[in-house]
Amino acid sequence: MKVLILAASSLLYSDYVLANIEKITVYGHRTGLIGDAISASSGIIGQGEISNRPMLRSAEMLELIPGMAVTQHSGSGKANQYFIRGFNLDHGTDFASNIDGMPINMRSHGHGQGYTDLNFIIPETIATISYQKGSYDAQQGDFSAAGSAYFNLIDMPKHQQIGLTVGEDNYTRVVALGSTQAATGTLIGAAEWQGYDGPWDDIDEDVSKKNALLRYAGPLANGNLSLSAMAYDNDWNSADQIPQRAVVQGLISELGSLDKTVGGSSSRYSLSANWQGQNLQANAYLIDYELNLFSNFSYFLNNPINGDQFHQADSRTITGLAVSYQFTQQAALPINHTFGIDIRNDDIDNVGLYNTQARQYLSTVREDSVNETSYSAYWQTQIDFSQRLEANIGARYDYLKASVNSNNALNSGDADDNLITLKTSLNYLFSDNFAAYVNYGQGFHSNDARGATISQDPISLDPADKVDLLVKSNGAELGLRYFDERHFNLSAALWWLELDSELLFVGDAGNTEASDASKRYGIELSAYYWLNDQFSLDTEASFTHSRLDINSNNNYVEGAVPLVASAGMNWYITEQWQTSMRIRHIGKRTLSDDGNNRSNPLTVVNGLISYQQTHWKVDLALLNLFNSNDHDIDYFYASRLAGEPSDGVEDNHFHPIEPRTVRLNLSVLF
Template sequence: MLRTIVTAGGVLATACCAAAEPGMAFVPVVEVVGQRIGGIDTASAGSVGAAEIAARPLLRTGELLEFVPGLAVTQHSGDGKANQYFLRGFNLDHGTDFATFVDGMPVNMRSHAHGQGYSDLNFVIPELVRRIDYRKGPYAAADGDFASAGSARIGLADTVPDAATVTVGRHGYRRVLLAGTIRESNTGRLLYGLDVQRKDGPWNVPEDVRRLSGVLRWSDGGGDDGWHVTAMAYRNRWQATDQIPLRAVAQVGRFGSLDASDGGRASRYSLSAGRYGPWGGGRVELNAYVVRSALDLYSNFTYALDRPEEGDQFRQSERRTTVGLDAAWSWRGTLAGLDLANRAGVQVRGDRLSPVGLYTTVARRTTATVREDRVRETSAGVFAETSAHWTPWLRTVAGLRGEAFRFSVTGRREEATIVTPKLSIVAGPWQGTELFFNAGHGFHSNDARGVVDGVTPLVRTRGVEAGVRSELAWGLETSLTAWRLASGSELVYVGDAGTTEPSRASRRHGIEWNVHYAKGPWRADMDVAASRARYTQPAEEGDRVPGALARMAALDVSYVPAGGGWSGGVNLRHLGPRALVEDGSVHSRASTLAGARVGYRFGGGAQLTLDVFNLFDRRASDIEYYYASRLPEEARAGSEAQDDVHFHPVEPRTVRLTLAYAF
């Protein structure tokens, strides 16, 4: 079946050819993203450039995704673990249903030891990011697995100024960054980056984060014709303070731990290469990659529920190799007098896990194997889409994607295919205003270990969206979007438990309002989103989707002049309450956090920046769950498990001071 999909891609591209016509803390490299009117297919899509990224302080690397309007990033464990993501009524857990790519490499991990679609961005050096292109909804033919709620493509820079950065902060935070570019006129340019971080955090058990990230990127050309080869390396180890129940606060405090040996080790090494340029009367894009990653994650969420004598700690472990190849061809043509812009492509990916396992542990010492598997998961997808200009003010984008999967788990095999159509209609612009209508199907794959046990391999989603985007004045843009997304029976493998559990079909709908302003040294973004998530199949326990975020709002304002002198900014983020159980009887508490930045650029290339996170020192939670657990003293007393809210607090007011020197 995989061979059939790839062959079909070649036939599809050949058929379409008939219509073709011949023919940093330091100052970042500023790429002009340009006005957003007239170059997108949905009201909710957009791009963020390096200047915008550099102007906003990040508490964690994963907060790069908060540049996607309406997306919130939190954490429920140590800083070496992937973040929690919320978007469009989804508690995306660690990444399921939102596809993320870095330099063309997929970040979401299939059949991951901790959870399907696990998306860990800790290996990224934010100062080396050139731009972020984001889309919401399943409307782009180039997006496949995990892209139901949307996708983000993080592109790396080819050049950055030579600079050294040192950051120190509260709770033992230390960071050193060296980055720059070596230019050779005949052989291209070599970008380098080395990021070393240490952190203890506010926790009673010091987090002792020891993180090292490195990048080497060799590239040449630019614009419409060029190539790049990128090597990335990342290692991290940490102690984790996982979520605790409310009833334990009196015993261990808000920042306490019930298992001091929780934590983990992670590593990621990758080599990728890309080539883009003119070919066959159009433009070709090629990207190949190989990624080697490893994770050992020690967690204890129920304390002494299942194993009262030794505790409930477990280890989730995997050793993974991912290889892939993407090829796409874009060209223009005419058909029956219509101007067409066409794009077709093939995407192949293979994951090999040797092994992936779940083990019971005591103080990180393995005591038993719950299950251990060797997994091979391969997919091949083809896509094609055509943009037709029917009139000067009306265009459509029709797309089709086909994907085939092969799952192999310790000798047991399954195969599955899916076809997802897409359609976008764009009207305008009229006086800087465009109208959008989008409809399409998407999907996410399920864990291979569940698939070979009879779980649905590929879960289909159906989305529809209508929106308007307007340029009210030079530099001021606004968009308003209403959307709806339905998901089929989401039978998934639950990494925390090592078992497969079914869930019901669901439906979400909502509205988003975004305002963007950029003029001179001033930038401002305001995002407001509201959504409603419900199960569509009746059940006695209720129809609420636990963890679904019903409302959020964010505001970010920055002032960064082109020359030297003072700069600064403020940001605000509000997350509304979330139902924690299906009947809606228990909710999380809303949170509102603020941050601020002030900086001064001296002559001679030096810059000093002060960042403050959780400016007003609010006592809030990054995440809350509701489930049954048993504390060690409760187990010793013979008590039964208790249902309780389990939470992970936000970090208290945190101050970081950065000195950067460009040389």
């Protein structure tokens, strides 16, 4: 919905007035994006929607993307689990995320390829989240097979605020956001501290999360410049996934732990600069990142004396530069071109896996330094055949080279790979409110560079097969979008996706490994209905069929999710009072390749009640309102408890959703 505001009193539409029109774009579910989007499954989420969503964790901002679910299998400080389009994305392998022009996904990460930790984001500092499911835009690169999300930081806060949130299990969150005029622009500052012990029987999570943002936004050289500095530091204890049999046998409760010494620490510091002119856009960034993570998924399977706890370490510096140029060609038809280049370097001085006991070093499994550099170039053309018919054609070239220096010389080496991906879409407007979309796109994810140079398994010492450095996907989509500004917004998409190599979770190693090719197809529906200005309903559902592309009955994709659905209600009772209620459902997940082991479904309801005056606001969040004891995540693999056979017991391992909890927030606005 676009609104034009005329900042004039009794003047008519003179040249002066037209030159001083302020254009405000309001984003949200009431924004149909008719004529602006290249697919039915893309959208823009505004700060208003983020602030009104009851959330247990900040990463649940992504659940505003229709058909996406966010859970957790370990402590509050590590990256979440993400589900979309039939993928258990682990920690983000096939969904690309970006903030302020900086990539969030980590290549060759110590805990999993594409690791996407969103804990460093302060939700109040996000202006919009733009998302695209599928890979139909030439700007979408690594990790974008299932889609991508772009977090855009605020340039002009609606208000300044200081907020305090308190809740059960010693949950405390303090946030401050302010801005001031600086030269010809705006200087924005924000800070967040969060502490939390969690509901667990045997441990206190003892979370200590600290975030800060300092940002300048203003005009420069006939364009707009933003400079951002971000800082994040966190440490925590974990309540990891546990075997079902330990609960059945009464060894622990569903909120118990078998290893009470797991947890970790992480930090992320970054500087970024963005400049955008009429045709040219450029950004550069520098990121310093560290993670130390202690986990134990198999207990005494590999080491019956000291246990199977392991330490995953990651320390790196990421630098990058991106430039794009857009121009319109004067031809028989309006044609708009966009060219861009993107360079990224991950200088990983240590990515290691170590055996530990109670966080004390025992031995080194593998220790590497890795240097990865990618070079990308893309071109995209938009052709307007008429006011109703539009086509987009794009191509992208990616080259990735990596150098691995391992503690085992047999696993050191160099690898490189390149690929060309093609994108195309056709959009037709039946009316100002109704559009149809046809899309085809190729995407890709990179594999861990260590897998591309490996010769010897670091544990068994057996010969090991190398994996391709880049893995291509092919996808297509048919979509419809209907938009009634007053009452109704509907989108539907029928999609298909092939992936040349699936990544699967390996329980006893705590990471992922490359597997067979896979095929997925499904249908997605989202509908938003506004009864009036006070009351609205929404529902979203994604149905997916996923299989490995092999000639075998054992062709189920482990971790695949057949159904993700959610529904919500928002009621603006008065100008001061607002309430919202949301239900999220994740269907039975496939846990083994024969399809015989499946998780139970997950259903959780969250609620929010808000009261706001001009200069203050109170929010009461009711999370897991009906105290469901469903599981956030389930895996099926072998582990060994004390006294069990040496080859362990195959069992369901799960992490429960957190019990019902209440959180009260008071914010002062000025």
